[in-house]
Amino acid sequence: MAKVDAIIGWRNLEIGCAITEPGSSRKLRTGDWRSQRPVTDRKKCIKCGMCWIFCPDIVYSPLRSGFYKWDGEYCKGCGICAHECPKDAITMVTEGD
Amino acid sequence: MPKRVGIEVSLAASEAACAADTDVVAAYPITPQTHIVEHLSELVADGKLDAEFVPVESEHSAMSVCVGSSAAGARTFTATSSQGLALMHEILFIAPALRTPIVMVVANRALSGPISIWNDHSDIMAERDVGWIQTFAENGQEVFDLIIHAFRVAEDPEVLLPIMVNLDGFTLSHVIEPIEMLSASEVKRYLKPYKPQMVLDPKKPVTMGPVGMPEVYTEAKRQIEALLQGSKKVVVKAWKEFAKHYGRTYKPIETYRMKGAEVVLLTMGSVSETAMTAVDRMWDKGMRVGLLRFRLWRPFPLQEFRRAMRGVKVLAVMDRAISYGGLGGPVFTEVRSALYGTFEQPQVFGFVAGLGGRDITVDMFEEMVKKAIRYAKRGKGPTYEMIGVRER
Amino acid sequence: MDAALKNFKKFTPKSLPKVENLAQGHRACQGCGEVLALRMALKAMGKNMIVASATGCMEIITSPYPQTAWEVPWIHVAFENAAAVASGIEAGRKALMRKGRIPKQRTTIVAMAGDGGTADIGLQALSGALERGHDFVYICLDNEAYMNTGVQRSSSTPYGAMTTTSPPGKLSMGQNTWKKNMPAIAAAHAIPYLATASPAYYTDLMNKAKKAALIKGPAYLHVYSPCPTGWRLAPELAVDISRLAVQTNVFPLYEVVDGQYILTKKIKKRKPVEDYLKLQGRFRHLDKKMIQEIQERIDRDYEALVQKAALSEVKGESAETEE
Incomplete structure (x- = not known):
């Protein structure tokens, strides 16, 4: 996982150690955790969006074409999308192959 | 000039929170603090204090509600004693860590066991190291004045830490004393409205109370320690200002x-x-x-x-x-x-x-x-x- | 019934909300059903919210300093007090709006906790907040054990389940108590809205979350939150198991609106509980006798729920039937 450090002096901490940049977890590339990746066969895809709605890691986003874009920076490779796809359009492929 | 009235010190404490135009009071009854919360609920019921009175189910929740309301930007007051203070213990550390300037009156009382409702300092001395500013009152006038002073210090942008004002249970809380009661308009000259510096607001989302990994925990603690040590000059300055406004002088x-x-x-x-x-x-x-x-x-x-x-x-x-x-x-x-x-x-x-x-x-x-x-x-x-x- | 429910505009599979209140990069385990359930509930409630979180998996995976996965204001104070912190936020904003110091605008105040933070250590604070009638939504994300500390049993752990503090052994078959009926406890507070939900039924979950946010007063959501790590379940099965839990009546879906029980997913022919248990390592040690015992209990509990719904005047016009 990408190392993002918290090494700053105490004077520079926000009030109450608060984090003022919303959604800054995007700096953590959790895609590093993955050993398998989902690959979508767009010939089989019916654009139902199950991969998008069932993804715990929010790695699918709708495209104007109706298909869904996969984001390898964050996908942990859990395989829910492949398992839930009603048309078996998604297959899990071992990373590095 | 405000006139002196004979009043029970507990009621004077409530009147001080009222004169400070507190927004939220969350409290749980415990002897010998009860008269303070009873009178505050009366002040709210009579429309004399425009505040939310949250009658919580425990002191743990009282302090938790206070942290929540203060983080939402509201001026927040509570009072407790003894076992109640002990039950708050866990959250007492978190209030300064989140920089919530809560003002709390502690009617000092012994801790069990054996159970005792009477006065000593066992309760507060067990909470010395929680990161709150702590003052001790000697008489009823001082109770009233220290509460007004507490809001001013707690909410100072250079401080933003909670304060406990201690008064002896029964021997002070339940006696009637002649006290010069400041009105809300008189207090306003000394105590400006609370301007929160870090607040829960959908327009500007912040994450409060994140996990402190070993790389940041020490710095977070250092910040609170520096603020608490540094608060002394604000405490003293606020007393000097108090003397200028109302003629009564206090020192550490x-x-x-x-x-x-x-x-x-x-x-x-x-x-x-x-x-x-x-x-x-x-x-x-x-x-x-x-x-x-x-x-x-x-x-x-x-x-x-x-x-x-x-x-x-x-x-x-x-x-x-x-x-x-x-x-x-x-x-x-x-x-x-x-x-x-x-x-x-x-x-x-x-x-x-x-x-x-x-x-x-x-x-x-x-x-x-x-x-x-x-x-x-x-x-x-x-x-x-x-x-x-x-x-x- | 709250006016918001009478004119309620449902989400449909075609009109799911696009908004995300959680960001990528959170540190949940692979296939975490809890963060999935949370993501769905948050999507349904929109941007105008403030969240008070209990200590637990969701707190720790979203907030290690200096990064946050939160796109909405969020506060964590302690383990047992999410409902009390939310009470304070609500009370504070109410006073400030009345006094004209912040704009008058209703904001959804959300308290969230796991099953431990709800049914065990946080039960008192929750009961207090529900009883006082604060305008807030409480979400219990039920993964049926203390997962954050390493899978210890809670009062919400199901009968027979193996956890690190309910291990099967010579004298034990795992958890020896039945799962606490937390929704019934919440319902006993006569709150205006309560629902159970499962991430497998995502439109149902999101509609319930939206209703909970719209209704004035306290609302309680009890959300099934599969934990592949703690349940010894294949991560890709997180949604599947959420579906099976409903199809076997292990986790029935219903609402309680002003005291009236409404089944939101009627199961005509339930699947045997064994189908559900066998996918999870936490139940692997169970023998036929225990499985039978669990089956009987599930059937009895479901029948009791059906009876309650039958007694209710309001019929679930939205209920879907599943074979």
Whole structure:
């Protein structure tokens, strides 16, 4: 996982150690955790969006074409999308192959 | 000029929170704090205080509600005592860490067991290190004034820390005293509306209370420690401003007949008035005894204390709490540590008295002073001892 | 019934909300059903919210300093007090709006906790907040054990389940108590809205979350939150198991609106509980007798629920039937 450090002096901490940049977890590339990746066969895809709605890691986003874009920076490779796809359009492929 | 009225000190505490235009009060009843919350709920019910009164199901939730409302930007007040303060313990650490400037009155009372509703300082002394500013009132007027002062200090952008104002349960909370009550408009001149610096607002999302990994935890603690230590100048300045507005002067340390004193008696809270009588009597007998009391306990007023102790040969410290298995009462161990290494380090002796509502008499103060003098002459004495305890 | 429910505009599979209140990069385990359930609930409630979180998996995976996965204001104070902190936020904003110091605008105040933070250590604070009638939504994300500390049993752990503090052994078959009926406890506070939900039924979950946010007063959501790590379940099965839990009546879906029980997913022919248990390592040690015992209990509990729904005047016009 990408190392993002918290090494700053105490004077520079926000009030109450608060984090003022919303959604800054995007700096953590959790895609590093993955050993398998989902690959979508767009010939089989019916654009139902199950991969998008069932993804715990929010790695699918709708495209104007109706298909869904996969984001390898964050996908942990859990395989829910492949398992839930009603048309078996998604297959899990071992990373590095 | 505001006029003096005879009023129960608990009710005066509620009136102070009312005059400060508190937005939220969350509290749970516990003897001897009950009159404070009862009267606040009356003030809200009568429309005299425009606040949300949250009648929580426990003190743990009282403090949790206070943290939530303060983080939402509301001026927040609560009051508790004894077991209630102990139940809050977990959240007491988190309130300063999140920089929520809550003001809390603690009607000091003994801790179980055995269960005791009566006064001592066991409750507050168990909470010395939680990161709150802590003041101790001696009389009803001081209770009222310290609460107004507390809001001003707590909400100062350079502080933003919670404050506990301590008053002795029953012996102070339940007595009727003549008190000069400031009205809301009079208070407004001194206490500006609360401007939160970090607030939960959908327009500007912030994450409050994140996980502190080892890379940041020490810095987070350092920040609170620096703020608490640094708050002393704000505390003192706010007292000076208070004097300008209302004519009553407060300092971190109060002394009585210290000039020429060789022996000093150190107390906290409202027993000082009995101690003054004892001091007067001892001077009459030719003993050179002064009296010192802490009004500000956290942050510890080190320089002021050391300055006050210059030339003093013997110090007798009275604690109203016991530190089981330790080296003496909490005040004693702390002041002895504060004097260690100073040029003319006095001999310091500790006494524990007045636990769980046991009376502390003029004679007992005299006994402490005489014992301290005797031990000092001998060059040794017990580490500390309990006064007024039946040995058999 | 709250006016918001009478004119309620449902989400449909075609009109799911696009908004995300959680960001990528959170540190949940692979296939975490809890963060999935949370993501769905948050999507349904929109941007105008403030969240008070209990200590737990969701707190720790979203907030290690200096990064946050939160796109909405969020506060964590302690383990047992999410409902009390939310009460304070609600009370504070109410006072400030009345006094004209912040704009008058209703904001959804959300308290969230796991099953431990809800049914065990946080039960008192939750009961207090529900009883006082604060305008807030409480979400219990039920993964049936203390997962954050390493899978210890809670009062919400199901009968027979293996956890690190309910281990099967010579004298034990795992958890020896039945799962606490937390929704029934919440319902006993006579709050205006309560629902159970499962991430497998995402439109149902999101509609319930939206209703909970719209209704004035306290609302309680009890959300099934599969934990592949703690349940010894293949991560890709997180949604599947959420579906099976409903199809076997292990986790029935219903609402309680003003005291009236409404089944939102009627199961005509339930699947045997064994289908559900066999996918999870936490139940692997169970023998036929225990499985039978569990089956009987599930059937009895479901029948009791059906009876309650039958007694209710309001019929679930939205209920879907599943074979």
